Amino acid sequence: MNPLVIAPALLPLLAAILLLLLRHPNLRLRRWVSLVAVLGQVGLALALMAAVSAGDILVYALGHWPAPFGIVLVADRLTAWMLVITSLLALFALLYAIRGDDATGRHFHILFQLQLFGLNGAFLTGDLFNLFVFFEILLLASYGLLLHGGGRERTRAGLHFVVINLLGSTLFLFAVGTLYGVLGALNMADLAVKVAATPAENVALVRAAGLLLFGVFALKAALLPFYLWLPAAYTHTSAAVAALFAIMTKVGAYSILRVYTLIFGANAGPAADLIEPWLLPLALATLIIGMLGAVASTGLRQQTAYLVVASVGSLLAAFGLTSSAGIAAGLYYLPHTTFAAAALFLLADVIARQRDSVGDRLALGPALADSRRLGGLFLITAVAVAGLPPLSGFLGKFLTLRAALAHPQWPWVMGAVLTAGLLSLIALARTGSLLFYRADPNLEVPGTPSNGIGELVPIIGLLLLGLGLTVGAGPLFDQARAIAEQMWQPQLYIQAVLNPGGSP
Amino acid sequence: MEFLIALIIGVLTASGVYLVLRARTFPVVLGLTFLSYAVNLFLFAMGRLTLGQPPVIAPNASGYTDPVPQALVLTAIVIGFAMTAFALVLALKARAELGNDHVDGENAP
Numbered sequence: 001m002n003p004l005v006i007a008p009a010l011l012p013l014l015a016a017i018l019l020l021l022l023r024h025p026n027l028r029l030r031r032w033v034s035l036v037a038v039l040g041q042v043g044l045a046l047a048l049m050a051a052v053s054a055g056d057i058l059v060y061a062l063g064h065w066p067a068p069f070g071i072v073l074v075a076d077r078l079t080a081w082m083l084v085i086t087s088l089l090a091l092f093a094l095l096y097a098i099r100g101d102d103a104t105g106r107h108f109h110i111l112f113q114l115q116l117f118g119l120n121g122a123f124l125t126g127d128l129f130n131l132f133v134f135f136e137i138l139l140l141a142s143y144g145l146l147l148h149g150g151g152r153e154r155t156r157a158g159l160h161f162v163v164i165n166l167l168g169s170t171l172f173l174f175a176v177g178t179l180y181g182v183l184g185a186l187n188m189a190d191l192a193v194k195v196a197a198t199p200a201e202n203v204a205l206v207r208a209a210g211l212l213l214f215g216v217f218a219l220k221a222a223l224l225p226f227y228l229w230l231p232a233a234y235t236h237t238s239a240a241v242a243a244l245f246a247i248m249t250k251v252g253a254y255s256i257l258r259v260y261t262l263i264f265g266a267n268a269g270p271a272a273d274l275i276e277p278w279l280l281p282l283a284l285a286t287l288i289i290g291m292l293g294a295v296a297s298t299g300l301r302q303q304t305a306y307l308v309v310a311s312v313g314s315l316l317a318a319f320g321l322t323s324s325a326g327i328a329a330g331l332y333y334l335p336h337t338t339f340a341a342a343a344l345f346l347l348a349d350v351i352a353r354q355r356d357s358v359g360d361r362l363a364l365g366p367a368l369a370d371s372r373r374l375g376g377l378f379l380i381t382a383v384a385v386a387g388l389p390p391l392s393g394f395l396g397k398f399l400t401l402r403a404a405l406a407h408p409q410w411p412w413v414m415g416a417v418l419t420a421g422l423l424s425l426i427a428l429a430r431t432g433s434l435l436f437y438r439a440d441p442n443l444e445v446p447g448t449p450s451n452g453i454g455e456l457v458p459i460i461g462l463l464l465l466g467l468g469l470t471v472g473a474g475p476l477f478d479q480a481r482a483i484a485e486q487m488w489q490p491q492l493y494i495q496a497v498l499n500p501g502g503s504p
Numbered sequence: 505m506e507f508l509i510a511l512i513i514g515v516l517t518a519s520g521v522y523l524v525l526r527a528r529t530f531p532v533v534l535g536l537t538f539l540s541y542a543v544n545l546f547l548f549a550m551g552r553l554t555l556g557q558p559p560v561i562a563p564n565a566s567g568y569t570d571p572v573p574q575a576l577v578l579t580a581i582v583i584g585f586a587m588t589a590f591a592l593v594l595a596l597k598a599r600a601e602l603g604n605d606h607v608d609g610e611n612a613p
Contacts, residue, residue, distance in 0.1 A: 160607070170540060181549075
């Protein structure tokens with residue numbers, strides 16, 4: 001048993017406990033503890049990625065109880081990929097937060113670390129009920145982070161977010177309970193074996209539970225009928241938190257990918273390919289609706305929130321192609337869209353603070369004090385978000401479209417993805433020209449100047465990660481393809497968990 | 505007994521769904537509470553209803569009841585309790601900050 005598997009979940013938990021014990025009023029000390037913990041997570045995630053790169057599936061049985069009786073944590077290539085993305089995103093969100101957002105309340109860093117604990121745990125766990133528990137941890141921390149700093153709009157958006165997620169948790173428990181009642185298992189590998197051997201009289205129940213579970217994950221991922229909570233919540237929270245939340249919808253996408261390739265995948269017998277008729281149409285509709293929302297937005301942060309909805313659409317459309325090439329394209333697109341959306345959230349905050357009372361509203365405002373620097377950054381971010389060449393968004397879209405050619409519904413995929421690209425171009429071009437080319441002539445005073453290059457560092461860092469995805473596209477896409485191949489052979493996962501060290 | 509339990513779960517869920525759809529925060533919180541009661545009973549019943557049997561190994565037992573759902577319910581109760589408390593505090597905060605207890609923060613006519 002490799003302790004490296006549990007370390008990415010333990011480190012943020014221990015850091016949160018340490019921060020809770022540090023009742024010292026010195027904010028600088030807490031910032032350092034939080035920053036060191038996040039840097040440690042980046043290191044651990046990279047180490048784990050190296051450890052699983054050869055295709056090993058590492059299993060950590062908590063308390064040495066072997067699966068399926070105990071709870072296991074499982075690290076395969078997909079887990080390591082998600083952990084690396086999460087920790088890098090958290091690093092830059094934290095670097096932005098320590099420039100002031102964290103001073104508006106006392107518990108920012110504790111909640112931040114607990115959020116990471118929930119996220120990392122959700123990626124690592126190999127047990128369906130444990131996935132519920134980690135979802136609750138990350139949600140409870142996210143409620144705190146969302147409301148951090150207070151304010152009317154934030155409270156109103158927070159109330160909707162909390163109630164809808166509590167309902168989602170209830171549905172999750174109903175689905176898990178039904179699966180346990182019918183199959184007597186909660187371990188994902190064990191479930192995969194038992195779903196495939198479901199007796200005929202229980203097939204309907206298992207399929208119902210599987211689809212109920214899809215509803216829950218679609219809620220977390222903000223898929224079409226369930227995306228309404230996202231724009232308000234992400235628009236009104238603080239910038240660093242919104243940037244970190246860019247990974248939250250991806251937890252839903254990850255769960256969909258994991259559960260519906262492993263448990264309800266092609267080998268699941270009577271429940272095989274359970275969500276295949278649903279996923280692709282819903283994802284394409286989400287993509288178009290999200291982009292229409294972005295075009296109709298009245299503020300830059302709202303626009304970014306709708307772009308997050310649309311990015312979930314394109315991500316799940318790639319997964320919904322139900323092919324190894326589609327999953328690989330989606331996995332390459334995932335870090336790109338996460339980093340680009342986070343950069344846009346942070347940039348929107350910087351711009352909003354320079355426009356005084358106009359804020360991030362898409363209306364005529366004072367001329368920006370350093371419009372060249374911000375305009376340049378906005379241009380690069382917008383190119384990345386809209387998926388134009390030469391940045392990684394274009395490569396991700398190109399790979400998705402190439403994978404779509406093998407799908408019978410390829411005209412729909414092509415049409416939706418290309419229309420969405422055009423809509424995002426229109427939306428971002430309009431925003432850019434309004435923010436940087438036109439200023440209210442009645443406002444003689446320029447906007448508040450920025451407080452230095454420091455606050456731009458996290459944004460530049462996120463954009464450099466995007467650039468890295470472009471320059472290193474070859475090896476990274478090979479890695480994504482290796483992950484997809486591993487996802488396509490769930491028997492490897494099942495064997496690693498249920499029969500460690502045994503012969504197949 | 506199965507019929508009774510199923511009836512209770514059904515009534516609790518229906519009341520919960522109805523209350524969650526109300527426009528004021530207090531009925532919504534009550535609805536969430538009813539739904540979490542319903543799901544707790546449901547999880548418990550998923551281990552099958554067994555009378556008078558021990559859940560862990562006992563030398564003279566004639567049979568066992570499934571201990572896993574009991575552990576699950578315990579976890580679900582704790583989480584549900586914490587979440588309800590949080591939702592209640594948030595509802596109070598919203599009442600104080602927005603000036604009314606409508607879920608959208610605006611007093612609809």
